[in-house]
Amino acid sequence: MDEVHRLEGIIEQQRRWRHFITADSKQKMLDKKLAEIDAPDRSARTLGFSFGEVEPTGNEVLNVRGLSKSFGSKHLFSGVEFQIRRSDRAFLLGPNGCGKTTLLKILIGKEKADSGSYLFGAGVQVGYFDQTLSSLNNNNTVLDEIWNLHRDFTEARVRTLLGQFLFCADDVFKKIETLSGGEKARLSLLKLMLSGANVLLLDEPTNHLDIPSREALEAALLDFGGTMLVVSHDRYFINKLSTRVLSIGMNGAESFEGGYDDYAAKIAEQSAEKPKATKTMGKGGEDYKRRKERESELRRTITAIKKCEERINELDGLITKTNEEMSTPEAAADYARVMELTETLGKLNDEQTELMMQWEELENRKAQLEGEE
Known part of the structure; x- marks a missing residue:
């Protein structure tokens, strides 16, 4: 059920994004996962993990x-x-x-x-x-x-x-x-x-x-x-x-x-609370120079956001493909292949998570730059 909650969280997040909505592909993965919940597990082997009691530290x-x-x-x-x-x-x-x-x-x-x-x-x-x-x-x-x-x-x-x-x-x-x-x-x-x-x-x-x-x-x-x-x-x-x-x-x-x-919510809140810069004309065209620098950074930030979105969408496809291969009878019968695919899936998910974090940072920066207009 934890994997179900994980997918639900990703779907909710992506539905809040304006420029790339990949929730449908994740929803298909979630539907498939829910359908499998009552099916027997092909491998009953699970990690037996407990730290037990540990000595207390000071405060x-x-x-x-x-x-x-x-x-x-x-x-x-x-x-x-x-x-x-x-x-x-x-x-x-x-x-x-x-x-x-x-x-x-x-x-x-x-x-x-x-x-x-x-x-x-x-x-x-x-x-x-x-x-x-x-x-x-x-x-x-x-x-x-x-x-x-x-x-x-x-x-x-x-x-x-x-x-x-x-x-x-x-x-x-x-x-x-x-x-x-x-x-x-x-x-x-x-x-x-x-x-x-x-x-x-x-x-x-x-x-x-x-x-x-x-x-x-x-x-x-x-x-x-x-x-x-x-x-x-x-x-x-x-x-x-x-x-x-x-x-x-x-x-x-x-x-x-x-x-x-x-x-993430606190960072967004702090960004929204920052006052817009007051336009003042400086000597030697300093206001014009600052505006051009801001516009240039804003363009670079928007481009970076687009690249993040494209790669996240690409990773969605790769993750779906890897999950589909893991579900085939051929893969299920090959333990070494299952482990290889599991490791690949972990790397893909890690890269996507990192890109989502970058996307949020870029969106916050974009909001800051637009607030300075």
């Missing part, structure tokens, strides 16, 4: 003060300040390349900030999910990757845990280098679950996961008794879990209560 979990970071001439962010309190589920948002992943790496000590400081509170045990899945040892088998970290476990217990994460029978003897992206993600999530962490720093945790695994992760995180700081482009995931959004930019961080929709 103050993380205090970030004035963090700045650049790589050579590329400036990512400066003056980033925020606080994370116990039980927060905070999401870092911002355009691609603004340094969200780098910020998480600073917090776990894998990168150094150019300036500023951060301090974790009492009783904090940090667990980190890396979207590149680089924490896995490609030379290990699936079984050894877990057992090497938990030598007190019996082989039976390790294999039971792996079975809960869909590694069954001889799957546990596969070398990690041979695993798909989805399998590596599931193994990384199992390691995270077993770490006992009470503060999770998650970098795009839904990447590579199929729909049932995403939903299992969402449910586990909703039940998690600790604190989270997450980077994600998955709007549905953000809306379901987020208690706060931290918008990261070159000049700091701004905090918004609620999920992605609350954040």
Whole structure:
């Protein structure tokens, strides 16, 4: 049912858009999904995911003060300040390349900030999910990757845990280098679950996961008794879990209560409240120059909006085609092909979500520029 709610949210969003209405294609996908709800599942295998009880932290979990970071001439962010309190589920948002992943790496000590400081509170045990899945040892088998970290476990217990994460029978003897992206993600999530962490720093945790695994992760995180700081482009995931959004930019961080929709509504409200610029004639034609610059930026913004819309429509077609292929008996009988298609579908959905976020930012900027007329 979570996938039904996800599609309903996308349909509602697209029906509010003026220039490209792709709700019909999503409605067809939703109708098909509803028709399948009573049909038997071809695979009863679902992720068995629960963090269990974790040790409590103090009320103050993380205090970030004035963090700045650049790589050579590329400036990512400066003056980033925020606080994370116990039980927060905070999401870092911002355009691609603004340094969200780098910020998480600073917090776990894998990168150094150019300036500023951060301090974790009492009783904090940090667990980190890396979207590149680089924490896995490609030379290990699936079984050894877990057992090497938990030598007190019996082989039976390790294999039971792996079975809960869909590694069954001889799957546990596969070398990690041979695993798909989805399998590596599931193994990384199992390691995270077993770490006992009470503060999770998650970098795009839904990447590579199929729909049932995403939903299992969402449910586990909703039940998690600790604190989270997450980077994600998955709007549905953000809306379901987020208690706060931290918008990261070159000049700091701004905090918004609620999920992605609350954040987007607040940004639109702020944009609408900005007063229109008063026209004044300056010396040397400065008013004329500013008007021409604004008109030029407005044209570029409108062009960028059109390109976003075209690509989102194109992705709709690709997503529909991939879903249709996954529903064929031939694909259903080929587990490797199903996993490949699932990974492709995840990438397409992630790209579409990112473009939707860009589209909203461009629309807000367009409204600002038109308000300056």
